[in-house]
Amino acid sequence: MTAAGGGAEDEALVGGMVNVGAVFRRGAVVERPAPRTAHALHAHLLALKEYGFDAAPTPVRLLADGREQLTFIPGDVALPPFPHWVMTEAALRSVGELLRRLHEASESIAVDASVEWPQALADPEGGTMLCHNDVCPENVVFRDGRAAALIDFDQAAPGRPLWDVAMTARYWVPMLDPESAAAVHPAGLDVPTRLRILADGYGLTSQERAELPGVIEQATATCRAFVADRVSEGDPVFIQALHERGGWQRWDRVQGWLVAHRESLSAALLH
Structure with a gap:
């Protein structure tokens, strides 16, 4: 929320x-x-x-x-369809910088292993740091065109920092085929360039950049399973959203597009 x-x-x-x-x-x-x-x-x-x-x-x-x-954190939060101001390259870089700041603090905080953290969007490989897992535009507060704060930590769970970056990339680059992206994002976004900008803002290492496309594919599969679970439970909000956004064919298209562009995305990240 x-x-x-x-x-x-x-x-x-x-x-x-x-x-x-x-x-x-x-x-x-x-x-x-x-x-x-x-x-x-x-x-x-x-x-x-x-x-x-x-x-x-x-x-x-x-x-x-x-x-x-x-x-309450004052500022501006973008809702879909997303306006141009929240999808500028400067805004994107600031999201990466904010996520890095979160992780630098989180790495010093011990995760309570006795807690049953939500698994729906969690890193399947686990981890020792609490990830946000839902850094979508609706959960980032902006001031003066820059990401200023994160809200809604409901999906937070232990995971790898790179998992949180991959989940964030899905929403902000976005990691979607052009047809799917056009539904709520401004036209003409350059995915490879934007992925590199997010990585630069966060400060990913060369090894992390090499791994990121594969982790994004993994995160996309997890998000699809999350939606499938909600739909199977009869959640009317997710059933309507799935219908309005092109059904399972859209998920097939997105996942196929990611695989087809894996090499070009990797090249952009390592450029």
Whole structure:
């Protein structure tokens, strides 16, 4: 779920496909359904601040009715169809830089192994660092054209830093065939160039750049399985979205496109 900039008190915050209509801003506080991992997430968010990452909401409290309160982060959040300002190359680079800052703080925070972290979008190979796993445009707050903060850590789970980069690339480059991208992204985005810009912003090593296209394919398969699970459970939001976005044929097309362009994407990253 996302936060929108500006607005009056007691306003409903829109966006996202989960918690629709259940997130409200009340002054300086956002109130929303608490994820199952809320206790551990609140501890993690507080630890991020201790390690110098101030670009995430601060937990306020858990409520008895199963909701949580977090600080509201002012700024602009883009909703689909995405406007040009959020898809500029400068914006993209700033997303990579922000993700790197998150990871540098997260690497110092021990992951609570007793917590059943959500697995739907988690790195299947696991890891020792808590990844965000859902750095989509709806979950990044911008100020003056630059990524300023991350919100909605509900899908956070242990994984490799490169997994988080791959998941982020899917949404921001985007890692889609042109027909699929045209549905919600501005026309004419240069995927290989944008993938390199994201990698540069994050500061990927040569080895990580070589591995990234394969991890993106892995992340895409995980996202497809996530959607399939939601559809099989009868979730009306995901059923409608799947229908509106071209059904399973779109997923086939995207995955085929990634495989077909693996070499050119690798070349762009290592250029």
